[in-house]
Amino acid sequence: MSEATETKDIYKPTSPNSKLDFASVWEYASAPQDASFAEVKDRYELFINGEFIEPSKGRYFKSLNPATEEEIADIAEATQEDVDNAVKAARKAFEGEWSSISGKERAKYLYRIARMIQERSRELAVLETMDGGKPIRESRDVDIPLVAAHFFYYAGWADKLEYAFPGRTPEPIGVCGQIIPWNFPLLMLAWKIAPALACGNTVVLKPAETTSLTAMKFAEIVRDAGLPAGVINIVTGAGQTGAEIVNHKDIDKIAFTGSTNVGKIIRKAVAGTDKRYTLELGGKGALVIFDDAPIDQAVEGIINAIYFNQGHVCCAGSRLMVQEGVADKVIRKLKDRLETLIVGDPLDKNTDVGAINSQQQYETVNKYLEVGVEEGADIYQSKCSIPEQGFFIRPTLFTNVAQSNRIVQEEIFGPVLTVQTFRTADEAIQKANNTPYGLASGVWTDKGSKIFKMGSSMRSGVVWANTYNKFDPTSPFGGYKESGVGREGGMHGLAAYTKI
DSSP: OOTGGGGTTSSOOOOOOOSOOHHHHOOOOOOBOOOTTSOOOSEEOEEETTEEEOOTTOOEEEEEETTTTEEEEEEEOOOHHHHHHHHHHHHHHHHTHHHHSOHHHHHHHHHHHHHHHHHTHHHHHHHHHHHHOOOHHHIIIIIHHHHHHHHHHHHHHTTOHHHHSTTSOOEEOOEEEEEOOSSSHHHHHHHHHHHHHHTTOEEEEEOOTTSOHHHHHHHHHHHHHTOOTTSEEEOOOSHHHHHHHHHOTTOOEEEEESOHHHHHHHHHHHTTSSOEEEEEOOOOOEEEEOTTSOHHHHHHHHHHHHHGGGGOOTTOOOEEEEEHHHHHHHHHHHHHHHTTOOBSOTTBTTOSBOOOSOHHHHHHHHHHHHHHHHTTOEEEEOOOOOOSSSOOOOOEEEESOOTTOHHHHSOOOSSEEEEEEESSHHHHHHHHHOSSOOSEEEEEOSOHHHHHHHHHHSOOSEEEESOOSOOOTTSOBOOSGGGEESOBSTTHHHHTTEEO
């Protein structure tokens, strides 16, 4: 057992207010997902120019299952030489076969990839859960279907770009360097690769070092789909590998999803160059609940907004703002609902909240729990049991918090919710906007006029109304302020990969 897991019971549930005690009445029978059919190799190489090749310096790092802390596989660590080879392969493909084929032919490849993802969806969902720690229900029902949907959607655009940009002539940018995070490994890959290929570009992509497994499985799909060599290259590694991509002189565009701090470094690195870039960064989403909202529906929306994927969501609704008249009722119902959440084995179909992605993130979240207590906030955690092995944290909420508290202002990226109250819509808008971030927010109310007022006043790239975390390939996504630059998804996502 890791050192970090020894501290997981430091915060005992403190509130006796919950009227529900499911654990003492009944419990679900175990419903484990069979994982025996998922093929996992002992070692994964780099995917460059249509082939799997060993890293130039022969270095590998371990990929761990965060729910068990067991090793899954060895992953190749790409060096500057490997990145350079990948960029050369992408450049050769861009100037060669890929640039000469029609949009209709590009669409065929994208459709083929989408269908193969559907065919292998069970295996991909299991591997995503094993490698990332998210519940199998989420991988199976959300992540993988959306991955296929993005490839289908952009396949449809590949031969219709002139309709996206009427009266203009869209052209591909060239070689795109893409760096993706660990919270939605395969989905973020699809967000990046599908529009890039639809517009005629080639790609060098680096997955996160803690979740490289499904990216390498995707490389196998690319190979089996017969995509021309060099169109997609996947190089694995840590931050230094990503830096080699960002700083490479023959990269035409950088697409990055990750932390705001790294996004700032990338923006400085590309300043003064002719590289284009899109940055999808951190968030601290506000959930605004008015007193006329359907409260039970709103509570379910809150649960989905912050505890989905253990809170490892850049657009997570981590700041709850409730109108004073219903605050006590909402908090009571929210605490009751927390008691029904099952935290445990991500491969069990009953699990609602899985494992924190890595020991490093586990320690980060626990640090913020300590900060919240030190700042004087009241902490509440569900009474559920959690496994002794692995990186698990109970769903948590903080009440009695101030706008200036670090847990309110800083992105925690874990299953932690802060609760504030407000009296008027203007006060809610002021509090919601009082943050460096501006990625996503949510509003619950029975009045359409309030939805329009809040939606037009909240500085968020996305504002959901009476729902949360609903995604579709046709809808653009991105933020304001320190939440990023540019948009992904929808027709807007095409503009990021074309020269007009």
